[in-house]
């Protein structure tokens with residue numbers, strides 16, 4: 576079984592001391608390629624350096640998360656544009672809107688999002704999207720770019736059935752994380768994931784965040800890591816009424832098509 580983690584924050588400090596061991600465990604769990612998420616200017620530089628250090632295994636996105644929206648100054652935009660010139664950088668993002676935490680004022684979030692959508696449109700690159708508690712504004716902004724954004728994935732989808740259908744109708748791809756395994760807030764996802772066509776479905780850990788709550792034995796630390804993608808896959812496959820092999824083949828094929836990754840076999 577070949578798996579692709581489309582969202583791993585491997586540049587996070589918590590991986591500084593044992594990244595090689597983390598990657599080895601990921602390979603053992605069947606992960607053949609990974610997208611390292613860039614979520615800030617500094618984080619995107621780090622994601623690129625990791626992709627350069629592990630060619631053919633790690634690839635990067637470059638973007639600014641809504642939590643860091645104030646970083647998208649003229650200079651920040653220029654930096655993102657330069658980062659996108661590297662062959663290891665396969666998507667614009669993580670970018671979007673987060674009205675749940677509201678760490679940055681909403682107008683700043685909207686501006687940073689709009690600038691990054693424009694960048695993706697200019698470069699013809701896919702976008703890696705974050706949306707939380709901002710569905711209506713998010714869909715409205717995406718509609719402004721209708722026909723100009725080649726492909727978009729709503730990473731860590733956690734929304735309702737209606738929001739899922741809105742995203743699918745708009746042509747977006749869907750990223751599913753271990754949120755699914757959270758009995759406190761992910762149960763609704765279990766009932767709707769079978770509606771995602773295999774050619775729109777991708778899987779991700781969002782490591783080091785979102786350790787799946789159903790992993791046994793529970794690791795003593797709270798850090799999520801890419802090897803748990805296999806656990807997410809198994810739970811997702813069950814909810815979709817598929818074999819893990821089938822869900823793996825579909826999500827891996829979709830990730831390769833979306834990011835333009837080479838077949839590793």
Ligand SMILES: [Zn+2]
Pocket residue numbers: 669704705706730731
């Ligand atoms: Zn996110």
